[in-house]
Amino acid sequence: MLSNSTALAANSTAVIDDCISAIPPTFDSGSKDFIILVVMFLCSVIFGIVASSLTAYLTVRHLQNFSQPYYQRWIVRIFFMVPIYALCSTLSLRFYWFSIYFDIIRDCYEAFVIYSFFMLLLQYLGPTHEARRQVLSSKDRVRYPFPLNCFTFSPRGNAFLLNTKIACLQYVVIRPTMTILAYAMQMAGVLCSQSMSPTHGEFWVTSINLTSVCVAMYALILFYIVIHHDIAEHKPFYKFVAVKFVVFFSFWQSILLSFLVQINVLPSTQYWAPETLSIVIQSFLIAFEMVIASLLHMYCFTWREYEIHEYSAKTSILKSFLQSVSFMDYVEDIRHAPMELQEQHRRRKEKRSKSRTPQQHTEPDNWDVSGVKGLTPRLPPHEPSHQPSAANPRFQTEDLSDSESIPDHNSEELFIPERSERGRQ
Template sequence: MGCKHDELARGALFAKEIADTVIFHQLALILSAIFMCLAVSISFWLILDHALHYLRPYEQKHIIRILAMIPIYAVISFLSLLFYQASVQLELLRNCYEAYVIASFFTLLCHYIAPTLHEQKDYFRNIQPKRWVFPLKRVKTPRSGLTWFNIIYACVFQFCFTRPLFTIIAAIAQTQDRYCASSTQPENGHIWIALLQGACVLTAMYCLIQFYTQLKEDLVPHKPFLKVLCIKLAMFLCFWQTWFLSLLSVKKGPLQPTFYVAALDIHIGIPCILVCFEMMLFACVSHWAFPWRPYDLDHQLRGPNRLEHYACGPHVALLDALNPWDYAKAAARGFRWLFHGVRHRRDDVSYQVGLDVKVEVEVEKDAKVDVEPASSTYESCTSALSDPELSRRMRGRHGGGKKSRHTIG
């Protein structure tokens, strides 16, 4: 079954006029081109600054990957607007990069805590996990900080696998004319793929927010709030605004094609303009969220940890950021823990330490209970002797008369 909604729009697309000589598609292209050029120029400037000052590769590699989201999203959105017929394939590629942005940001936060995975494990063994944030506050929190870290790790990197998988499925469905991006009918694949992708991205973003909530005090020197805000807004707007417009433009919905705006202008054109505009804003904000100045050798504090030279040149730095091998290893490690490591998690030393502490606490409680009767007896005797009436009677029974006779005599 074809996508009839798109077929009806294709024939009338270039005939809908806003003025005598300017159609909506041309106006959208002009605006998107301006926003795209600004976004690409501003973001490339910052990316080049990080590549020229490649001082800490384990951090800046992920910063460059995050910043690359801006030109990728802007250029692909413009191309989708320029070539409506190829927009589905282009947007699938654009959305595929979203998974690597989330994974890069999570890895960047981990490297702020400790530079290597081994040191990160040692760090998380010694933390006490906080309660899950809303809406999972009633879900039991793992006793081991390392188990908590592995759960977050697996849930974030699952998106690096599921997002490309859904992209391949959507591309196959599109070739069979069963995807239909402008339809929410259950017989088409778009609605089901969108729901599954939404569940996966929500899982990854929720774990990312939980990770930030746990470590926000330790991450204060790196000013993570603006970084989290940029990533969260970019992911939220790009996905949900397209989904929201699709719901509004369904049959008998409030947003319908008119004499001036065709159906594909609503489903593809408007979201692409919004994405290009938003990427321009994020490119400006990223200069404060991901500054390059802290990695300048001239701004390094003197001391034993001061670095004397950059790790490599800009070309090698960009190639290092483009290498996706660490993503593949991280995703494989996450799935390995889900299917194998989770069954052996209690063998870790963090559980043994927690058990020893629990036993010591219980022994202290038992000792306290054994001591309580003697202390309570002493307190009751003291309070009884302090009662004047009871004290007078006790003296009368035990030697009170002898004392009186001795005094009289």
């Protein structure tokens, strides 16, 4: 029994040691790959400087012309993605044995980018909740995108807006939570960021993040499909591509590289482990992609549509910047989300209970109430018809004016006169 416990402990220690030793420091001038690594690092620095400079110029222009803050504060938050990604990727390439910490910070901001873009589309749709519902009220049923394209849904009503918002907002909660958990597991030595084995924490952190980001991106795509014709003047397609480009490549290429490591496609040498090569390639690619992203932002999120032509009316850069970096609206949305879900559940419950309530009125026999004005009773053939008269007020009905609607025969408010004594015989 003791020997089994000792063997299990030795095996666990060996797993952790293997995880730690999978990323040996090779940034050493004595290694033959040193020159290649230095060139990639210098290129990443240049890419980061170019991308950050373009983004800084575009951001300052928006802050100087902060004429529509309900749009521009979400746009500026999307811009922050470029310098954050560029800096973290460059540091991850140079100090790759600490890459897990830089990558977690970089990937965590991805959640805020997705939700910021969703809120930007929401503002494009309408300034208030009622205005958005009014736009969606005329929509027909829409088919879900792949892989749920065999189902359809109705975007009318409050449920569609709330469900898509919650689907994007959950990523803002889950991703930072997984970030904190990943830091804790890294400190405990059980994360093993380059292993996709279920015995390591990286497998579970990546699986949860992958599920969460897929749900958020699916909801974002679904929301865009429904409203893109209604917000065509804002050119949403190019903005969607600019955001999707960064999120897609940064996340999925990391999954691809990890998969290539697992199937032993990436080469290893005396100085390079496949895991190390995966980190270097990922960091270099993201640094390069940030240059493309900054150019896309220059075109898709131009500041000229918000330009303030009078110089004296220019907004304060510091004041606009503080308004953009205030993330309290995220906190408020997260805090109100459970209450909105409860309210939606209550409305659905009331609607279902009303639809299941049986009708109180049942139509009597021998009476024609199929929308005939005056509701003249139908008597058996041998009985004379009693027309409404002042002498027989029991058969008189209310005179409906043209301005009033005829009551539905299924309504409980429908008045049906009693039968006469002769009719009941």
